[in-house]
Amino acid sequence: MIRVGISGWRYAGWRGVFYPPGLPQRRELEYAAQRLTSIEVNGSFYALQRPSTYRAWAEQVPEDHLFALKGPRYITHMRKLVDVEAPLATFFASGPLTLGHRLGPLLWQLPAQLGFHPERLASFFDLLPRRTSEAAALAQAHHDPTKLKEPPDTTSPVDQPLRHALEVRHDSYRTPEFCELLRAHDIGMVVADSAGQWPMFEDVTSDLVYVRLHGDTELYASGYSPRALDRWAEKVRAWDAAGLDVVVYFDNDARTHAPFDAIALQERLGITPATHA
8 A cells, every 4th residue: 555645734825825815714634635645634733623523534635545643742742652541532522433445544743852762652552542443442441521522432434453652753763672662562653754853764664654755855845746646656665565664744835835746646656545555
């Protein structure tokens, strides 16, 4: 599986540039999903969403579209992965399982100030459900109803695997022990290109390669040149040839480069939304 998409879709600066003039805001997700094979949800990082929101998103995208979800910053940035069983359960009770087969990998992004703590990471990894049925059971047993804006919804139309990826931004993770820990827990290491702002790791630690492209030469702002896109296409083909699943999300949203770069990479890989190779 290869999927290419964008990190978030609701940006005012995209209107009239990527989104056609006059397109209603409520149809922006539909428009983006018709042109890209996957979308990474950023809103789930900033705040708990509602079950009705997830159901509405699922209804607006093609049958075979894939959502990646970014785990809540309350877990990664505020609690820093400590004592997070209840917040994790509340996240799953907030509705993501209602996406069913459209639910893809879960991204956990750590703050740049958080260094390598192997015991803390291992404890967090042990909490992560590996199937939607496990996530539903966790949510039913431990969620905090006072944190939810709607009644919980822990139902899933399908029982399927859940895969997780970790993005880190501190130099202390440059150690073989970190890679070994991810492999032992079957957690994908995020390949994050940040114009040199943070370290980039390309070690393969699971059967999922999760790529985030934050900007080629300027963080969040610069586009990717044709030559840069050719290089990333070559990397994706190599991972695919090795039998790995690959998801790629462009996060260089500041000047509307992300959706156009994503479409250009899809074209290089011979992928269209109708032919998710």
